[in-house]
Amino acid sequence: MDSIRLHYLVPGDDFTRAGAASSDVKRTLKELGVAPSVIRNVSIAMYEGEINMVIHAGGGDIDVEITENEIIMTLADKGPGIENLELAMKEGFSTAPDNIRCLGFGAGMGLPNIKKYTDEFRIDTKVGVGTTLHLKVYIQ
Amino acid sequence: MKISDIQKILEAEVICKADMLEREVKAACGSDMMSDVLAFVKEQAALLTGLVNPQVVRTAEMMDMHCIIFVRGKRPTLDMIEMAEDRDMVMLCTELEMFTACGKLYSEGLRGGSGK
Numbered sequence: 001m002d003s004i005r006l007h008y009l010v011p012g013d014d015f016t017r018a019g020a021a022s023s024d025v026k027r028t029l030k031e032l033g034v035a036p037s038v039i040r041n042v043s044i045a046m047y048e049g050e051i052n053m054v055i056h057a058g059g060g061d062i063d064v065e066i067t068e069n070e071i072i073m074t075l076a077d078k079g080p081g082i083e084n085l086e087l088a089m090k091e092g093f094s095t096a097p098d099n100i101r102c103l104g105f106g107a108g109m110g111l112p113n114i115k116k117y118t119d120e121f122r123i124d125t126k127v128g129v130g131t132t133l134h135l136k137v138y139i140q
Numbered sequence: 141m142k143i144s145d146i147q148k149i150l151e152a153e154v155i156c157k158a159d160m161l162e163r164e165v166k167a168a169c170g171s172d173m174m175s176d177v178l179a180f181v182k183e184q185a186a187l188l189t190g191l192v193n194p195q196v197v198r199t200a201e202m203m204d205m206h207c208i209i210f211v212r213g214k215r216p217t218l219d220m221i222e223m224a225e226d227r228d229m230v231m232l233c234t235e236l237e238m239f240t241a242c243g244k245l246y247s248e249g250l251r252g253g254s255g256k
Contacts, residue, residue: 015195
């Protein structure tokens, strides 16, 4: 199969619409007949990343490439960057403001959860420049 | 447990997808924190929550859940109902508080599908 490439612009000012890109990818993977367990891993990882973009970075760009063997996700934002990555990877640590917690997010599970549900996880971040997540989920 | 059993046990009102009440749920999860639902729920479960915003439906979607139960009299907004219908998710509303709703379902045999 030829690889499929999808691109999404995630708006940063609309929390209610956050997750639309992840929804679309999930639907596409279902149509392609990808195994449900793989779809679930991709969906959770991408959705957490998409929510993070909206909460912390004013939105960003998501690129998804679906090949025969893997699903590659690149989530890039021009937000504030992560000051202490080691801390951000700790379960329970969050810099999300109270209004975000009232919406059901900001428990400090996002990045650790993304790592848990992906086979490859790399994060490039620079304070004042932005953050890019490089994620891969293998198709068994 | 069938969704129709849940509806009876919680004396819940069916908000949408009444044609899917005979579907089975394997487990349940009660939380107002969607971050934790995404992190801890393993099995396809029913979600009990007092949180009302579209991300509740999105979270359920990503977790392959097909039943959302709003507790303590909370009601979903119209756009949430549309999203749920589009995704074949049943929505129920109960006046019971979270603790009581979870306790009743647990005592009838439904279990949590969570864990690290």
